[in-house]
Amino acid sequence: MKNVILIGFMGTGKTSTGRLLANRVGYSFIDTDNKIEAVNKMSIPEMFQKYGEKYFRERETEVIETIAKYHHAVISTGGGVVLNPHNMNLLSQNGVVVSLTASIDSILERTSRRNSRPLLETVDRRKVIEELLKARIEFYHKADCVIDTSNISPLQVTDKIIDFMRKGGILRARG
Numbered sequence: 001m002k003n004v005i006l007i008g009f010m011g012t013g014k015t016s017t018g019r020l021l022a023n024r025v026g027y028s029f030i031d032t033d034n035k036i037e038a039v040n041k042m043s044i045p046e047m048f049q050k051y052g053e054k055y056f057r058e059r060e061t062e063v064i065e066t067i068a069k070y071h072h073a074v075i076s077t078g079g080g081v082v083l084n085p086h087n088m089n090l091l092s093q094n095g096v097v098v099s100l101t102a103s104i105d106s107i108l109e110r111t112s113r114r115n116s117r118p119l120l121e122t123v124d125r126r127k128v129i130e131e132l133l134k135a136r137i138e139f140y141h142k143a144d145c146v147i148d149t150s151n152i153s154p155l156q157v158t159d160k161i162i163d164f165m166r167k168g169g170i171l172r173a174r175g
């Protein structure tokens, strides 16, 4: 049974929408960031601060190597997972990849509610978001399905993902 992998920039709603989707379709839910924190017994900001981004990326890949083998799971990734082709090869072998996008204004607004994202701890957040997006956009478009979440609720995003799953025969008609 295929997994559903959510990719996308910080603030596009991967964690919140993924949890909702898993509840609706009866899949288990895994968020790579939560798993990294649980396995390493350390928050992500603390990990970045103590050991840096490279160390975090290594822990991220370790977690992906484990969870890519799961079945029947919605897997919400962190925004930088796409940077390592090894991560994406593992995840896509056993799942369909759904990419969530959002306008810069939406990303800015959504990531300012709670700052647990070390890469955005900066004075000019808009500029950093623009630069990171520019470098990553090509990866976010390599997906089986791309959904713009700027003007729709997480529930509406899950409606679209469920439609996509039904059309692809991943999910049976109703229920």
Ligand SMILES: Nc1ncnc2c1ncn2[C@@H]1O[C@H](COP(=O)(O)OP(=O)(O)O)[C@@H](O)[C@H]1O
Pocket: 008, 009, 010, 011, 012, 013, 014, 015, 016, 017, 110, 111, 113, 149, 150, 152, 153, 154, 157
């Ligand atoms: N479609 C949406 N519309 C409005 N707010 C959203 C939407 N999706 C997520 N959010 C909010 O944006 C913030 C970041 O969402 P989160 O799921 O943590 O994103 P990600 O995991 O992609 O970084 C949260 O406060 C969440 O409630």
Ligand SMILES: O=C(O)C1=C[C@@H](OP(=O)(O)O)[C@@H](O)[C@H](O)C1
Pocket: 008, 009, 010, 011, 014, 015, 033, 044, 077, 078, 079, 080, 081, 116, 117, 118, 119
């Ligand atoms: O884009 C990134 O490089 C990151 C995104 C974060 O996850 P979200 O996309 O869920 O915010 C988290 O993995 C870490 O702070 C790095």
Ligand SMILES: [Mg+2]
Pocket: 014, 015, 016, 031, 033, 076, 077, 078
């Ligand atoms: Mg998240």
